[in-house]
Amino acid sequence: MTRGESPTAVALGDDWVRLPPIVQRLHEPCTAVGSFRIERGTGSIVTVLCWLSGLPRAGTDVPTRVEVRQGPDAFTWARRFGDDVLVTRQRAIARGTIAERFGMIECSFRPEASGQGLDYQQTGASVCVGSLRLPLPIALWPRVEGRTRGLGDTMDVEVVVSAPLVGRLLRYHGAVRPEPIG
Numbered sequence: 001m002t003r004g005e006s007p008t009a010v011a012l013g014d015d016w017v018r019l020p021p022i023v024q025r026l027h028e029p030c031t032a033v034g035s036f037r038i039e040r041g042t043g044s045i046v047t048v049l050c051w052l053s054g055l056p057r058a059g060t061d062v063p064t065r066v067e068v069r070q071g072p073d074a075f076t077w078a079r080r081f082g083d084d085v086l087v088t089r090q091r092a093i094a095r096g097t098i099a100e101r102f103g104m105i106e107c108s109f110r111p112e113a114s115g116q117g118l119d120y121q122q123t124g125a126s127v128c129v130g131s132l133r134l135p136l137p138i139a140l141w142p143r144v145e146g147r148t149r150g151l152g153d154t155m156d157v158e159v160v161v162s163a164p165l166v167g168r169l170l171r172y173h174g175a176v177r178p179e180p181i182g
Contacts, residue, residue, distance in 0.1 A: 006068075007075055008111055008118070010092035015113040020150025023117050025178060029075075032066045034154070036174030038081060045166055053103070055161070055170050056084035066176055081172070097123060100144075104128055107144050117149035117156075140164055153177050 008027045009016045016024065026032050040050055040058045056062070056079075065080040074091040077100075090100045099108045108124040125141035126133040143162040148155050158173040 006070075007090045007092040007098045011094075011096055011098045011111050012113050013095055018113040018115060020115065020117060022150040022153060022155050022177075023148055026066075026068070026148075026155045026176065027118075028068065029070045030066075030068050031179040032068075032155070032176035033179045034064050034066075034174055034176035036062050036064045036081060036157075036172050038062055038170065038172045040170055041162075041166070041168040043166075046163075046169055049163055049166065050169055053169070054084075054086065056081040056086055056172070062174075064174060064176060065179070101128060105142055106133065107142065109144075109146075118147065120144070120146040151175065 006027045009024075012019075019027075037060050038056050038058050040046060040055075059082060062082045064082075067076075067078045069076045069078070071089075074089045077088045077090060079086045086102075088100050088102045090098055093099045093108060097108055097110055099106050104127055106126045106128050107122055108126075109120040110123050112119045112121060122141070122144055125136045127136060128134075141164065143160075143164075145160040147158050150156075154175045154177045156173075156175045159171070160168060161170045162168045
């Protein structure tokens with residue numbers, strides 16, 4: 001990853017230019033604000049898994065702030081949903097593939113660009129301890145589905161997280177726009 005290039009830009013290569021400008025802007029270092037609806041799955045196992053994972057609480061019209069920061073080898077995405085914070089680290093791992101790490105879990109994705117936005121196709125999952133990555137068999141992958149759409153000066157976002165044998169843990173969706181400066 002070269003200075004100034006987001007992992008998504010590196011993975012997409014020439015397809016980066018197909019994205020709406022707002023989607024490009026919000027996948028580079030920035031701060032964005034908006035409002036999201038957060039839904040959690042049901043059942044005591046889901047509640048415990050969400051709590052252990054630090055996933056945000058359910059709510060409607062939850063004030064949301066996203067900060068994308070560039071580090072030496074990865075971008076940090078800090079999402080604040082009301083009082084809850086969800087932080088992931090994203091890096092390009094190969095042309096066409098990005099990895100996003102949350103705690104000890106790292107999922108890999110193939111981003112697909114269109115004139116409307118991005119769709120993320122999951123291609124793997126690993127358990128990470130330090131720099132050691134242990135690939136999980138497909139039956140044990142946590143499932144993450146994500147998409148973005150550029151809508152003028154806002155970006156619509158939808159993410160669904162599921163766990164094997166348990167089902168949906170979380171769905172969040174809403175829109176963000178660049179935070180005004182000043």
